[in-house]
Amino acid sequence: MSEQKQTLGEFIIKNQSSFQYSSGELSSLLNSIRLAAKIVNHEVNKAGLVDIIGAAGDTNIQGEDQQKLDVYANDKFIQTLTKRNIVCGIASEEEDDFISINSQDKNHQNKYVVLIDPLDGSSNIDVNVSVGTIFSIYRRVTPVGTPVQLEDFLQKGSEQVAAGYVVYGTSTMLVYTTGHGVNGFTLNPAIGSFYLSHPNMEFPEDGNIYSVNEGNYIHFPQGIKNYIKYCQEEEGDRPYTSRYIGSLVSDFHRNMIKGGIYLYPQSSKNPNGKLRLLYECNPMAFLAEQANGKSSDGFTRTLDVEPTELHQRVPFICGSKNMVEKAEEFMRNAQ
Numbered sequence: 001m002s003e004q005k006q007t008l009g010e011f012i013i014k015n016q017s018s019f020q021y022s023s024g025e026l027s028s029l030l031n032s033i034r035l036a037a038k039i040v041n042h043e044v045n046k047a048g049l050v051d052i053i054g055a056a057g058d059t060n061i062q063g064e065d066q067q068k069l070d071v072y073a074n075d076k077f078i079q080t081l082t083k084r085n086i087v088c089g090i091a092s093e094e095e096d097d098f099i100s101i102n103s104q105d106k107n108h109q110n111k112y113v114v115l116i117d118p119l120d121g122s123s124n125i126d127v128n129v130s131v132g133t134i135f136s137i138y139r140r141v142t143p144v145g146t147p148v149q150l151e152d153f154l155q156k157g158s159e160q161v162a163a164g165y166v167v168y169g170t171s172t173m174l175v176y177t178t179g180h181g182v183n184g185f186t187l188n189p190a191i192g193s194f195y196l197s198h199p200n201m202e203f204p205e206d207g208n209i210y211s212v213n214e215g216n217y218i219h220f221p222q223g224i225k226n227y228i229k230y231c232q233e234e235e236g237d238r239p240y241t242s243r244y245i246g247s248l249v250s251d252f253h254r255n256m257i258k259g260g261i262y263l264y265p266q267s268s269k270n271p272n273g274k275l276r277l278l279y280e281c282n283p284m285a286f287l288a289e290q291a292n293g294k295s296s297d298g299f300t301r302t303l304d305v306e307p308t309e310l311h312q313r314v315p316f317i318c319g320s321k322n323m324v325e326k327a328e329e330f331m332r333n334a335q
């Protein structure tokens with residue numbers, strides 16, 4: 001029974017001592033994210049019944065139509081983190097600019113900034129397909145007690161102190177890392193607690209699932225086209241199976257459990273790809289590497305990419321180590 005398993009709250013406290021700067025602040029921050037996830041989960045689960053599906057009527061800075069659930073999730077995460085006075089700044093897919101959380105107040109000693117994709121897989125909200133939330137946490141680089149700056153957010157992914165996602169699927173899970181492996185917790189809705197259901201999650205080094213929107217095939221770079229053809233050839237353990245949910249979190253989660261590769265490459269339509277470096281690719285790349293997987297833009301390790309803008313996009317290849325290396329080989333050979 002789940003009650004015998006460790007709860008997320010217990011796990012966070014128990015593992016607090018493994019944090020380099022352990023002061024309890026990161027634990028409280030993770031607990032706030034846990035709370036916000038439960039609040040959003042409650043709304044997601046009854047999406048068809050309440051007025052939470054459909055477009056909100058505005059577009060975000062990426063020019064995308066914001067869905068009502070995008071806005072709801074954004075508000076709930078920002079409110080929960082702000083109310084608990086646990087961070088000095090927040091950046092979100094749904095906010096044009098970063099938000100300073102009374103960081104100019106001398107008494108405000110919080111040292112963490114959070115970057116979030118409040119609702120990932122927005123195109124799946126109305127059709128009852130699993131969606132998610134993604135978060136990434138950094139220590140600020142500017143002095144505590146001074147106004148938070150853009151440079152506190154534009155840090156390389158390798159500087160993350162924690163990252164994770166929530167997947168609102170057949171069950172709701174919160175999966176995260178603080179740089180000591182990846183652990184997954186499943187929400188028991190009857191009790192309202194997350195329980196450690198997937199300790200030490202790891203990508204199999206090899207897999208037979210590839211996830212890419214093949215509708216964009218003709219626009220892909222030759223290297224990616226060659227890799228997709230390789231996945232489809234009758235040879236050895238191929239052809240691989242094509243699975244594409246259209247929610248990054250859900251495709252990543254499945255591939256981490258079963259072995260597989262997710263690709264959102266650049267294309268003639270999206271020269272830098274579609275996914276955002278800071279609150280989609282970096283957190284998933286940190287998780288992937290902590291779970292013995294790999295991630296790059298085809299050439300450069302995602303976590304080594306130097307950020308220049310809050311909402312910048314990058315090509316993204318992520319998953320089982322040997323599969324990502326094979327895709328990178330095709331990219332190099334096609335140069």
Ligand SMILES: O=P(O)(O)OC[C@H]1O[C@](O)(COP(=O)(O)O)[C@@H](O)[C@@H]1O
Binds near residue numbers: 093120123
């Ligand atoms: O519909 P496409 O072009 O294949 O894009 C799907 C991808 O875009 C995303 O929906 C982008 O994320 P958001 O929904 O947070 O904007 C990913 O979750 C998903 O993998």
Ligand SMILES: [Mg+2]
Binds near residue numbers: 120121280
């Ligand atoms: Mg997203």
Ligand SMILES: [Mg+2]
Binds near residue numbers: 070117118119120
């Ligand atoms: Mg989103």
